[in-house]
Amino acid sequence: MEQLNTLIQIQDIKYQNNSLKYSSNGYLDIKYFGNETTKENEINLNVEITKEIESFKFNVMVNFSYINECSRCLNRVSNKDKASFDRSFYEFSNNDYDINFEDDYVDLLPIISEIIINKMDFNKTCKKDCxxxxxxxxxxxxxxxxxxxxxxxxxxxxxxxxxxxx
Ligand SMILES: [Zn+2]
Ligand SMILES: [Zn+2]
Structure with missing residues (x-):
């Protein structure tokens, strides 16, 4: 499996109110306390970016699996989850994700990491009665x-x- 491409070319929609769609599969190395995504955890990314007047609307959908350490027995368990992110970014101001619309590409890595980490459950157990x-x-x-x-x-x-x- 290849590393997930998180760079999206926005050049084509920058000067006209238009939208683009992008899909990709791959892995990312995300580690967050007892949870992680590794080379074995496929991430399926679906993005739609719509140019509006002085803003860009992002719809980012992620299907993924991740490894979680049981909070009781510490065994590693694989989990599947999905989540999405919808937000508009003003074209001419800074944002929390270091996205700069003067560039030809935007990097969705901070957004995708946030989506996945928000879904990681730190009190998850391998089974109910572990x-x-x-x-x-x-x-x-x-x-x-x-x-x-x-x-x-x-x-x-x-x-x-x-x-x-x-
Ligand atoms: Zn004992
Ligand atoms: Zn357990």
Whole structure:
């Protein structure tokens, strides 16, 4: 899989009120806490940019998959999601995405990254009833249930973790 092309040529619509459509597939390396997109996670991009009077209207749609670390057992799970972004940018002022309409190309990378990161769920678990890791020895309790004695809990260097709702 190729890296996703996020550069869109806007030259053709700049001087006439017109619109362009662009579609592309590829991967991006986005890492955000326990979540990431890697070379195995295909991103499907559909863009429509419409030139209006002194502004550009963006419609960006992204279908993607990403890897998420289960917040309880830390196993890596693949998730699929999709999201879209609709916004108009005034042609002659700065914006949060470093898009400059004096250039012939606009780079959608900041927009696409934001769309994907907004969808990444940081409290996601691999399954509803994931039992997580043992807070004493760290073993995955989905495969093996530990039966430590209560006094070990107090001696364990990890015992303070038991008070957290993991
Ligand atoms: Zn889990
Ligand atoms: Zn244990």
């Amino acid at each position: 039992k997580g890791l043992c807070y004493i020895c760290g073993k995955d309790q989905n495969h093996y249930i530990c039966s430590h004695k209560e006094k070990n809990v107090k001696e364990s260097p990890f015992s303070s973790l038991s008070e957290l709702d993991l």
